[in-house]
Amino acid sequence: MRVSLCTIARNEEEALQGLLRDFEDQNYPHNKIEVIMIDSDSSDHTHDVMEEFKNTDNGFYDVKIYKTNGKNQACAWNVAIEHATGDIIIRVDAHSKIPRQFVSRNVFNIQEGEDIVGGGRPNICANPNPWTKTLLAAEESLFGSSVADYRRPAAQKEYHDSLFHAAYKREVFATVGGFNEDLGRTEDNELHYRIRQAGYKMCCCPEIISFQHTRSTFSRMIKQKYGNGYWVGLTLGVCPGCLSYFHFIPFVFLLSIVGTLLLWALLNQPVFFAVIMAMYTMFNFVNTVGAFVIKKTVNPLFLILPLLFPVLHISYGIGTLIGLIKLPFWKHSLDGSAQRRIEEIKEAVKNNTVIYDDEKEEIL
Numbered sequence: 001m002r003v004s005l006c007t008i009a010r011n012e013e014e015a016l017q018g019l020l021r022d023f024e025d026q027n028y029p030h031n032k033i034e035v036i037m038i039d040s041d042s043s044d045h046t047h048d049v050m051e052e053f054k055n056t057d058n059g060f061y062d063v064k065i066y067k068t069n070g071k072n073q074a075c076a077w078n079v080a081i082e083h084a085t086g087d088i089i090i091r092v093d094a095h096s097k098i099p100r101q102f103v104s105r106n107v108f109n110i111q112e113g114e115d116i117v118g119g120g121r122p123n124i125c126a127n128p129n130p131w132t133k134t135l136l137a138a139e140e141s142l143f144g145s146s147v148a149d150y151r152r153p154a155a156q157k158e159y160h161d162s163l164f165h166a167a168y169k170r171e172v173f174a175t176v177g178g179f180n181e182d183l184g185r186t187e188d189n190e191l192h193y194r195i196r197q198a199g200y201k202m203c204c205c206p207e208i209i210s211f212q213h214t215r216s217t218f219s220r221m222i223k224q225k226y227g228n229g230y231w232v233g234l235t236l237g238v239c240p241g242c243l244s245y246f247h248f249i250p251f252v253f254l255l256s257i258v259g260t261l262l263l264w265a266l267l268n269q270p271v272f273f274a275v276i277m278a279m280y281t282m283f284n285f286v287n288t289v290g291a292f293v294i295k296k297t298v299n300p301l302f303l304i305l306p307l308l309f310p311v312l313h314i315s316y317g318i319g320t321l322i323g324l325i326k327l328p329f330w331k332h333s334l335d336g337s338a339q340r341r342i343e344e345i346k347e348a349v350k351n352n353t354v355i356y357d358d359e360k361e362e363i364l
Contacts, residue, residue, distance in 0.1 A: 001107055002032045002061065002354075003167075004086030008076035009094035010040035013049050015126070015213060016094045020053045028103040030059035036080045037063075041070030074179035074187035078341060081173050082348045090167040097124065097211040098165070105208045106167035115172055115200045118163030119208025120153030126213050134301040135221060138308045139214045143287035154204045161244075162192045163202045165210040170349060172200055178345025182238065182338040185231035193242035218308070222315045225250075229316035233323020237331050247320075253280070254317030284309055 005023060009016050023035060037050045047067070054063040064083060068076050081089060088110055092098060109117040123139045125132040138144040176194045179187045192202065215221040232247045260273035288305045295302075 001087040001111065002034065002085070003028065003103055003107060004034045004036055004080075004084035004089045005092065005103060006036040006038070006077070006080040006084060006089060007092050007094050008038040008040055008073060008080060009042065009046050009050075010070055010076075011042045011044045011046060012094040013042075013045040015096075016046055016049050018126075019092065019094055019096055019098070020049070022098045022100070022102075023053075024058050025100045026098075026103045027100050028107060031061050033103065034061050034084065034086050035063045036084055037065050038076040038080050039065065039067045040073075040076045041068060072181065072184050072187070074181045074183055077187070078178040078181065078345050081178055082345055083352070084170075084349075085352050085354045087170055088167050089170060089173065090165070092165050092210065093212065095213045096165065097213070099209065102208070102210060105205070109203065109205050109208065110167060110169060114203040114205075115169045116163065116166055116195065116202045117205055117208065118166040118202065119205050119210065121164040121210050121212055122153065123214045124211045125216070127216065130299050130301045132214070132216055133295075133297070133299055134305065134308070135216070135218060136214045137291040137295060137302060138305060138312065139221070141287050141291060141305075141309075143283055144305075144309050144312055153209055154206045156206055158204045159201045160204050161196065161202070162188060163204060164188075164212070166202065170353060172198075174346060174349045174353070175200075176346070177342035179342070180238075180338050181341050182334055183231060183235060185228050186235040186239075186242070189242040190235065190239045193239060218311075222311060225312050225316040226319040229319025229321075230323040231319075233320040233325075234327055234330055236324065237327045238334075250313045250316035251320035252317075253313055254321065257314075280310070281306075 005026075007016075007019060023033075026033065035053075037053070039047045039050060047065070050065045054065055066079050066083060068079055070076075077091065080091070088107060090103065090106060105119075106117055123136055125136045172195060176191070176198050178191075180190045181187075183190055195202070215224055229250060232243060233251075235243060256276050257273075260276050264270045264273050284306045287309070288302065291302055291305055292298075
């Protein structure tokens with residue numbers, strides 16, 4: 001089976017070099033891999049890194065580079081899917097790392113009869129030091145990050161609502177179309193919701209694994225959490241079915257703080273605020289101790305995790321609040337172009353479908 005191995009990048013020259021080395025190291029036959037790279041209007045040397053990779057003879061079937069206006073990730077992924085000709089389309093973020101068996105293991109499980117496959121996607125830090133390891137601990141914690149199943153390797157085959165760095169049979173995009181370009185951080189949620197509605201299942205396989213680099217600074221992590229919360233708030237207005245109640249826990253936490261503080265200030269009732277803080281402190285303490293135990297570390301910076309966790313949660317909650325406030329105005333600005341683009345991708349995938357055998361290629 002021929003594979004379209006796709007990645008998108010915006011100002012990721014350093015991270016992209018590592019990922020492209022991983023592409024080179026794949027043990028799946030390179031003459032059956034088409035590499036597609038999308039430069040989302042980078043202002044650094046990302047495009048130069050892509051060109052250098054393209055001009056290096058790695059034995060790939062083809063290497064393609066396209067440029068977008070940098071609107072959002074959904075736009076860039078649509079360009080990649082639009083031009084992919086493989087039987088299997090694999091998406092890998094530029095800020096990631098994949099082992100050498102990544103492509104071959106995805107192909108194997110597709111050949112076993114699955115339509116969409118993927119695996120666990122733990123976080124790693126590119127430049128390990130006490131501070132980045134502390135940020136990694138916050139990101140890996142169920143308390144500090146997310147309960148999403150795909151973040152952790154599976155012990156056996158499981159079917160999830162979403163997958164990260166997934167491999168899709170071509171027909172999936174021919175059926176459901178591309179990403180919703182109106183969305184920012186929740187484009188995966190919305191696409192996977194449509195995929196599930198179309199009757200496809202997403203299989204998480206224990207032998208498949210990939211890695212995502214954790215944000216290297218706390219400010220970037222805060223910005224990420226705020227953005228995630230912001231797009232959850234907006235997405236509620238266009239596809240509530242693709243969200244779970246877990247997405248709104250930071251928002252509820254934020255409201256509980258504000259609400260109990262108001263009760264304290266206006267009605268002289270501090271007990272409710274005290275109860276909320278006591279419960280939160282308990283979870284905070286347990287997860288901080290858990291970080292020490294799981295990591296088997298004596299890193300003293302882990303002692304500030306109880307301060308990092310609430311900042312991340314409140315940042316996410318504020319993002320959701322702002323998204324909900326902006327929701328009616330944002331919805332009013334939508335012009336239907338995203339839905340038309342979804343259909344365009346569907347038709348492009350059908351038109352670009354190629355049948356391969358060992359001797360020849362025939363475009364249908």
